[in-house]
Each structure stands twice: as C-alpha cells, then as structure tokens.
Amino acid sequence: MSYIERGTNAFKRVNLALFAGGFSTFAILWGTQPLLPEISKELQVSPATSSLVLSSTTIALAISMLISGSLSEVFGRKSIMALSLALSSILSILTALSPDFHLLILTRVLQGIVLAGLPAVAMAYLGEEIEPKSLGIAMGLYISGNSIGGMSGRIISGILTDYINWHAGLIGIGIITLISSFIFCLLLPPSANFTPKKLMLKPLMKSLISHLKEPALICIFIIGFLVSSIFASLYNYIGFELIKPPYNLSQTLVGFIFIVYIVGTFSSTWMGSLSDTHGRGKILYISLFILLTGSCITLNTTIWIKILGIAVFTFGFFASHSIASGWVGKVSTHDKAQASSLYLFFYYGGSSINGTASGLVYSNLGWNGLVTLIASFSVLAIGTAACLVSITTKKSKYVNRGVLSRTQTVNKREHKRR
Incomplete structure (x- = not known):
C-alpha cells in the first residue's frame, strides 16, 4: 500500500x-x-x-x-x-x-x-x-x-x-x-488504497446484530444516547431563555455564546489524553460529573454565571463524547467502522428524540424543570458508565487469566522437554 x-x-x-x-x-x-x-x-x-x-x-x-x-x-x-x-x-x-x-x-x-x-x-x-x-x-x-x-x-x-x-x-x-x-x-486526492466491493446485505446485517449483543458496546451506545440528549436539551432551548427577560439578549449575542465550543475542542483532546494515562473509566466519570455540575450552575440567574455554567457543561460534554466514542474501537472485535456508525446512530438518535421531548418539559416547567431532566440523564449516564467499567474490567481479568494460563502451560511443556 x-x-x-x-x-x-x-x-x-x-x-x-x-x-x-x-x-x-x-x-x-x-x-x-x-x-x-x-x-x-x-x-x-x-x-x-x-x-x-x-x-x-x-x-x-x-x-x-x-x-x-x-x-x-x-x-x-x-x-x-x-x-x-x-x-x-x-x-x-x-x-x-x-x-x-x-x-x-x-x-x-x-x-x-x-x-x-x-x-x-x-x-x-x-x-x-x-x-x-x-x-x-x-x-x-x-x-x-x-x-x-x-x-x-x-x-x-x-x-x-x-x-x-x-x-x-x-x-x-x-x-x-x-x-x-x-x-x-x-x-482531496482520489483513494489509492480503496478496493470496491459488492454490496451484500446479509453479512452486513449479521455483523450489525452481533454488535448489539455485546454488553460493553451496548453500555457505550447508551452513554452516547444520553450525553447527546443532554447536549441537545440545553443548547436547543438556551436561546429561548436568553432572549427573554431579564436577559433580553439579541440573536447576535445568543449566537456568540456558542464560542464556548472552543472549550470543548480543548477538553476533548486533553481529557482524551488523560484517559490514556489514568484509565478511560475514571476520566469518563469525571467528565460526566463536570457535565452535571455545569448544567446545575446554569440555574443561577446572573448572566455571567449562567454562561460560565454553559462553558463548564460544554467542557464535560465534549470530554464525555470523546472518551465514549474512542472506547468503541477498543471494545469492538470486528467491523470497527460499523460499530462506530452504530455509536453515531444512537448518539444522533438521542439528540433527535430528547432534543424535541425536552422542549415539552421546558414549555411546561421552565428552565428549572429542563435542568432537572438534564441532571437525571447525567445520573443515568454515570450509572451506565459504572456498568461499562465493571464489564470491561471483568473481561480484561478473564483475558489476562487466559493468557497467563496458556503461558504457564507452555512453560510446563518446555520444562518437561528439558
């Protein structure tokens, strides 16, 4: 190649x-x-x-x-x-x-x-x-x-x-x-290492279903669904909140609030690096907790504190999404591109369903009710992360035990030969 x-x-x-x-x-x-x-x-x-x-x-x-x-x-x-x-x-x-x-x-x-x-x-x-x-x-x-x-x-x-x-x-x-x-x-240069294939639906569906039978992947998909739901719930309706009294912000100023995305660009890289050093599970917990904390800060009615809360929330979201999406490739054993597509399917599914459903909560219960919903999703995501860590830890111990057992068997055989 x-x-x-x-x-x-x-x-x-x-x-x-x-x-x-x-x-x-x-x-x-x-x-x-x-x-x-x-x-x-x-x-x-x-x-x-x-x-x-x-x-x-x-x-x-x-x-x-x-x-x-x-x-x-x-x-x-x-x-x-x-x-x-x-x-x-x-x-x-x-x-x-x-x-x-x-x-x-x-x-x-x-x-x-x-x-x-x-x-x-x-x-x-x-x-x-x-x-x-x-x-x-x-x-x-x-x-x-x-x-x-x-x-x-x-x-x-x-x-x-x-x-x-x-x-x-x-x-x-x-x-x-x-x-x-x-x-x-x-x-963009044309593909040099690409070989066209025949479109075969049966193997594709078989592979797709096999990913949905893997408990660790299911946990990651649920986390993607939840964090995307949380993100869409806050960002879809923060504009409605900020153009109303007591803020009365213009559309231009509301648009510029999205500049806090720069925080997310930094957090996805930095927290992803930390996860390589300190473990994905630990950093994912921290990221989800930051997400939860940021949403709660937005309950404050002071505009600068509310914007600070949005920035903290964005930091936690991008870090969580980065770690979860990166974990897919580590957990999946085959057709990793398809597994990543499934993660994105759940991810965008969450923003689609709850991005609209949370609007009913906001319309009836206001910003406090919306943040309560976001906090509930955050707690569910933390609980799912705990299940994911438990599953991957047990699997890792099982694999290591199997490797150790095979190594010991090989060593015994070598010892007998000598």
Missing part, C-alpha cells in the same frame, strides 16, 4: 480538504440551532415543535449513516463525500426559501439524508490513505473542522438573522458551505 506521509503536499491537501468538509457538514447541521426562537415566532409553532428543525435532520442523519458507509464500499470514498457536501449545501439554500413549517421540515430531512455521506466515510478514508503514525494528527484536524464548523455555523446564522432574518441566515450558511465543498472536491 502507498500511504500519504506527513509533511508532503498530499498530506496538507487531505487535511485542508477534510477540514473544509467537516466545517461544511457541521455548519449546516447545527446552523439552525440559534434560529429556533425566530422560526418559532414567525411560523407560529411552540419551542418543542420548532426543535423538529434540528431533530428531523439528526434522526435522518443517524439512519442514513448506517447506509452511506456501505454505499462507499461500492461506489468509492471521495465520490460519496463530494456528493454529500454539494447536495447538502444546495439544500441549505432551498431550506431558507421554505414558505411554511412543513416544507421546512421536509427539506431538513433531505439534508440529514445527504449529510450522512461525509461523517460516515471520512474516518474510513483517513484510515486507508494516511500513514499509521500520522493518523492521529490527521483525525484531530478533521474533528477540529467539525467543531469549528458547528460553532461558526451558529454564530454566522445568528448574526445574519439578527440583522436581516432567519432565511438570510440559512442562505449565508449555504453559500459558505458551497464554497467549502468546492475546496474539498478540488483538494
């Missing part, structure tokens, strides 16, 4: 291309989040109903990711990713032109379907094309594009909405991501 080496022009092109691709995907996916209060007001729907603008996209994305990865095995990595980015950018502009709420949801569902092409395939492309010793930095740059795209999409759409309207916000996102998509197609 001919790998792309660090320091070469090809390596720089791959990193810039996938940074642009990750930026586009997450700017489109999350760019509507700060617009929910305006959409709710203009289209005369409740906060919970307006959250379907996000939830419909993420659930479509979750389901489609299980399919996109398989299609890329047949039609190629770059072609699926390029088509995904181009179509989702065009749909972003069409979404802005939606005359009513139902058509808005339909276009967002279509966006979720086509958006799945990049996140489902990008990591497989990097794993195949980048030299193993440089894969970590390449993956980190791709993830940073995701994070910066999610942050920038929210800020840009918030500013454009404040000065013009939410339609202009979505058109702006569409134009920027269309340019990013062009950069992606221009720079």
Whole structure:
C-alpha cells in the first residue's frame, strides 16, 4: 500500500480538504440551532415543535449513516463525500426559501439524508490513505473542522438573522458551505488504497446484530444516547431563555455564546489524553460529573454565571463524547467502522428524540424543570458508565487469566522437554 506521509503536499491537501468538509457538514447541521426562537415566532409553532428543525435532520442523519458507509464500499470514498457536501449545501439554500413549517421540515430531512455521506466515510478514508503514525494528527484536524464548523455555523446564522432574518441566515450558511465543498472536491486526492466491493446485505446485517449483543458496546451506545440528549436539551432551548427577560439578549449575542465550543475542542483532546494515562473509566466519570455540575450552575440567574455554567457543561460534554466514542474501537472485535456508525446512530438518535421531548418539559416547567431532566440523564449516564467499567474490567481479568494460563502451560511443556 502507498500511504500519504506527513509533511508532503498530499498530506496538507487531505487535511485542508477534510477540514473544509467537516466545517461544511457541521455548519449546516447545527446552523439552525440559534434560529429556533425566530422560526418559532414567525411560523407560529411552540419551542418543542420548532426543535423538529434540528431533530428531523439528526434522526435522518443517524439512519442514513448506517447506509452511506456501505454505499462507499461500492461506489468509492471521495465520490460519496463530494456528493454529500454539494447536495447538502444546495439544500441549505432551498431550506431558507421554505414558505411554511412543513416544507421546512421536509427539506431538513433531505439534508440529514445527504449529510450522512461525509461523517460516515471520512474516518474510513483517513484510515486507508494516511500513514499509521500520522493518523492521529490527521483525525484531530478533521474533528477540529467539525467543531469549528458547528460553532461558526451558529454564530454566522445568528448574526445574519439578527440583522436581516432567519432565511438570510440559512442562505449565508449555504453559500459558505458551497464554497467549502468546492475546496474539498478540488483538494482531496482520489483513494489509492480503496478496493470496491459488492454490496451484500446479509453479512452486513449479521455483523450489525452481533454488535448489539455485546454488553460493553451496548453500555457505550447508551452513554452516547444520553450525553447527546443532554447536549441537545440545553443548547436547543438556551436561546429561548436568553432572549427573554431579564436577559433580553439579541440573536447576535445568543449566537456568540456558542464560542464556548472552543472549550470543548480543548477538553476533548486533553481529557482524551488523560484517559490514556489514568484509565478511560475514571476520566469518563469525571467528565460526566463536570457535565452535571455545569448544567446545575446554569440555574443561577446572573448572566455571567449562567454562561460560565454553559462553558463548564460544554467542557464535560465534549470530554464525555470523546472518551465514549474512542472506547468503541477498543471494545469492538470486528467491523470497527460499523460499530462506530452504530455509536453515531444512537448518539444522533438521542439528540433527535430528547432534543424535541425536552422542549415539552421546558414549555411546561421552565428552565428549572429542563435542568432537572438534564441532571437525571447525567445520573443515568454515570450509572451506565459504572456498568461499562465493571464489564470491561471483568473481561480484561478473564483475558489476562487466559493468557497467563496458556503461558504457564507452555512453560510446563518446555520444562518437561528439558
């Protein structure tokens, strides 16, 4: 195999291309989040109903990711990713032109379907094309594009909405991501180590079901579902809270609150590094506790303390998500890409279902009720993490005992020979 080496022009092109691709995907996916209060007001729907603008996209994305990865095995990595980015950018502009709420949801569902092409395939492309010793930095740059795209999409759409309207916000996102998509197609080298395969559904489903029989993986999937539910519950409705008295913040200022994503970019890297040194279980506990603490801090009505709480919450979320998603590859014994796709399926499923369901709690019980729900999910996640640690510890002891037993048997045989 001919790998792309660090320091070469090809390596720089791959990193810039996938940074642009990750930026586009997450700017489109999350760019509507700060617009929910305006959409709710203009289209005369409740906060919970307006959250379907996000939830419909993420659930479509979750389901489609299980399919996109398989299609890329047949039609190629770059072609699926390029088509995904181009179509989702065009749909972003069409979404802005939606005359009513139902058509808005339909276009967002279509966006979720086509958006799945990049996140489902990008990591497989990097794993195949980048030299193993440089894969970590390449993956980190791709993830940073995701994070910066999610942050920038929210800020840009918030500013454009404040000065013009939410339609202009979505058109702006569409134009920027269309340019990013062009950069992606221009720079990304074609796959050199990819071999097309026949699409066979039976082995795919058999492998999929086998992952769902692994207790440790089930625990990780549940944690992904819960932390995503928590994240969507807070960020979907913090805008509604901050545009009301006593805060009365503008859409621009609400959009800039998402700059705390920078904290998450740092925490995912730092806490992930600590988990390698001190153990994933211990750092996952700490991350989930930080998540819980941050949500409770937001109960304070002082604006700066509330924003501090959001920052602490974001730190804990990104750390938890990073450790849980990284744990999948360590626990799964086969078809690791498929196992990762399943994790993302549960992850986006959580934000889709509870991102909307928590809106009913917020509408009826206010911010205090929403934080109580978030705290409950956090406690459940901590309990699931305890089960995960117990399962993996027992499995590790069993494996070590088996290795020790085999070693002792070999030693006895060698001793008899002597």
